[in-house]
Amino acid sequence: MVEDTRLTDAELEQLDQTVWESAPVESASFEEAVAFHEGLPEHKRFADVLESADRVLTQPRAGVPRLDDQIDLLQTLTDEGDADLLPTTIDSYTRDNAYEKAQAGLEQSRETGENELNGFPAVNHGVDGCRRLIEAVDAPVQVRHGTPDARLLAAVTLAGGFQSFEGGPITYNLPYTSKYELAETIEYWQYVDRLSGAYTERGVPINREPFGPLTGTLVPPSVAIAICIIEGLLAATQGVRSVTLGYGQVGNLVQDVAAIRAMEQLGTEYLPEEVTVTTVFHQWMGGFPRDEARANGVIALGAATAAVVEPDKIITKSPQEARGVPTAAANAAGLRTTGQVLQMLSEQSVDLEGVDREQDLIERSVRSLLDAVFDAGDGDVARGTVEAFEQGLLDVPFPPSEAADGDVLPARDDDGRVRLLKFGNLAVDSEVKQIHDARLETRATTENRRPSFRMVADDVSAISDGRLVGRPGDD
Amino acid sequence: MVEDTRLTDAELEQLDQTVWESAPVESASFEEAVAFHEGLPEHKRFADVLESADRVLTQPRAGVPRLDDQIDLLQTLTDEGDADLLPTTIDSYTRDNAYEKAQAGLEQSRETGENELNGFPAVNHGVDGCRRLIEAVDAPVQVRHGTPDARLLAAVTLAGGFQSFEGGPITYNLPYTSKYELAETIEYWQYVDRLSGAYTERGVPINREPFGPLTGTLVPPSVAIAICIIEGLLAATQGVRSVTLGYGQVGNLVQDVAAIRAMEQLGTEYLPEEVTVTTVFHQWMGGFPRDEARANGVIALGAATAAVVEPDKIITKSPQEARGVPTAAANAAGLRTTGQVLQMLSEQSVDLEGVDREQDLIERSVRSLLDAVFDAGDGDVARGTVEAFEQGLLDVPFPPSEAADGDVLPARDDDGRVRLLKFGNLAVDSEVKQIHDARLETRATTENRRPSFRMVADDVSAISDGRLVGRPGDD
């Protein structure tokens, strides 16, 4: 049974061996890797740059198969997008640990000159390839992926000079795959976190970032926050000291501001003192309008929200989000639209009424979700997580994975805030449920229809259809 | 000496004759014109559509020389931009009453297929041309121009079926020309307003809209509002019953919201009861970023502001604003970006803290400006206006016209709100001045430099340079 205990040095060493054994590329020595990191200039040290920033930093998503193209792409994003932090988004085959397929795609891409993968196959590029990337670009770079079993990916990329690694056992399991038990992914990520911890202990802090948006689609803030805190706790146990909690915009200004505040508050409260907690806000992660002009509106609204609540960083989208992997130019354009709004608004103080009430509601729900997890695990957060998901005490909407029940069904209330229509077995108290019910009742009355799956479907498509709340008869 | 009295029917008739005499096109009978208006379907009646709307309506600016092109352009804006209200922007020669030059430009445009004018020469197209336009498009259409002496333009376009006419004796004098006395333009616009009144009395309400943004560049809200109210009063005297007060975004959310609220409040208070007062908010009217992605950010911020305060309509900009007259596609894109943000945000309630205080400050300044005008004219607002501008009691920044002193110099405070650095002789009380001074002092301290012209210059370029406040050492 998985437990939230720190891997010993011996265990780490042994795991290291197993992980590298399966690798299609050569391994690198830890000492040499540490030396590489130590040689990096200050402005490429991820945790430092993020934690010491005095304004909201911008970061896009971006990954293409070939190394040179990836370097060009990232340079375009700093040069033409003023990106503060850089990503390297990993391709889907690598996420599946299908390195041969990734290799084939990479080679095919080299032959055809087309991008035959939807991201950068970092494992196949190997430690050397990664280091060339890190050396070539001019800002800190993070690995962004969605890999349930990211052990080898972490081993390669951390040795390769990346100093931030996204994901976690829950957030890179439930939304991204149907094939893994939670107990399994928790174990895999203990290795990733312990490895990060090992670098950290050598003076190379590795930033870890739970993927807060989860399935990207009407995820209730309390669920996202509770899950990020759990992953933060698991990472801290393994020695991680830089954790960035994440949250995806729902589109209601007050709810988004309240959620980020709640996340900051509870993050520092729940995580051990020695961990530096930062936050990341993701621009709307659900279905985007296909029209670029409308997509720009969605992007700007996300930027405005970030300007109001000032998370440590914002992950930007491009106006081509609905169409496919964006061109470098479109990606940079999304960054500039974001930058303009961020800068103009963050020079003024904007205080919204009603944030406190919403924040209370969120915090209360997060606390009861976390209580349920601790209870279910008899104080062990790893076991508690497995148990809580098994019993549906923790749950997410629209999971591809069977590791979550998927019995919660979200819908927007009349003000556009995300509430729950069905709670399944979710561990929130009855008063909270009544509040959600009442809000959805009000909406039902406005729309003269019962809260139903049809309402959920309308809400899922609403933003891509040009609005926030999916009202009936609106096509 | 000009006076705020209603033109008699005889005077109107006589003026009508003079106006048409100079016309390069045939005149139309008033009766026939009324009949044409009566024949228009409900959804083309400007005042009705505007006054009965239950959400913020969108309206772009757009004008090209040839009739067919103008029809296509406006259709694109409704079809691809979902514009609720349509414009017809008039070319600069027509604004100068240089109808021969306009004619030459129109003919040249027909020959070359290029747009050799920067707008639609409505006078040269004549009453028939205008009617064909009104018939061909599917929404209410307004004449937008910048013509100090717009008598013939009004005669032609109102006979031609337009039901809304922008501008006024102050707002289409000071920002747009260097050649006219205020007393002169007031007289010209009395004709325009009386003509609008005549249609109104026949059941064809003509909407009139002072051009609130004035010189578009850091205009203090109180100045814009006072001037719009004066033009509203002058119009009301001549029988106008539908007045849309205008205001151009300054970019500080709280100040913009406060300004629109103040304008709504004071508009209904100062204008006669029988006038229906509506409001229009202009997206940022100063220098735009050249980069379209950044321009989209500015546009979206304007839309967000409108969603918060809900004026009756919003005038949109295009992402090509800084480059020149936009393509139809870019214009429609600006509308869609605006629409997306407006719709998403107006479904939620967003209440900002600190609006009341700013609104009080604005209202107080407007009242003292208007008091000064009434005093200066011994109760006659027309005479008072001439006097007040002569003495600098009323003034605007950056006027091309000598009819205003141009002794006021605006700068942003530390929060990005527009304050006055130099008041000239402006009629605001010393307490208000002290508030402005104090705010600018704070900024001066932040920036470690004196409030100066350099600060003003930095502020003028700030938004086009990617920020709100022009801080030193920022290039």
Add this chain to the structure above:
Amino acid sequence: MSEPSVVVGTIGSDAHVVGITLLEHALKEAGFDVRNLGAQTPKEAFVEAAAETGASAVLVSSLYGHAEQDCEGLHEGLAEADVDPMTYIGGNLAVGQSEFETVRRQFREMGFDGVFDADVEFEEVVSTLRAELGMDERSTRLTQARS
């Protein structure tokens, strides 16, 4: 008369399920018997399920850009299993910013009877399917009740 049965799922390594989850509900509401195979379904599993349920239609979803590779051999598989359902595919069918018409042609050639882009509404998918399966003649009343 039993309800026509339909198999839906997201193919390959793709984990995007929001679309098929909603599609499943819409199809059920419209009177289909739906088997949802969920995320990351190998093409073989589509064939198996189609054979097992005697499906009238197989609806394949792919959002992440590998549809072409993932679907290679699907139609051959169906033929081998001696089943011949209608096959639809929808989602984001190519990596990057390709023109949809090119994409449509390509998937038609691979054997799909219907190729849909991400703009399609659930209602349209359902009504197209009902029409092609001749369900509307059988149940005009039901359709009227829905619309």
Add this chain to the structure above:
Amino acid sequence: MSEPSVVVGTIGSDAHVVGITLLEHALKEAGFDVRNLGAQTPKEAFVEAAAETGASAVLVSSLYGHAEQDCEGLHEGLAEADVDPMTYIGGNLAVGQSEFETVRRQFREMGFDGVFDADVEFEEVVSTLRAELGMDERSTRLTQARS
């Protein structure tokens, strides 16, 4: 030694004056004697002022898109008045979305010594002018004090 004199103004029917207002201040700060003709200045008035002040440079602003028509004959006028100042033009020099390089060539051909787009910074205009008038040799100290 007297300060070099410069004439600035917005030409034709154009009323955009924010640019020249700021330019006037920047030029004054940099040690020029500036005559600002303001908005809607006919080309004849530029010629007159140049002759009157013995201007070293004439700076013409045009934002509204009619620069070409408005400037026709300006250089001939200057020649007739027997003055030969440097001539700069800046602003938005064409209606619509033309390429700036085409625009620049066109105005060069009309006789302008400097053609600037709307992106130019005041500092750049001032320093170009100072350089071309050979002012920097004379007053390096002043420049240093400013920068």
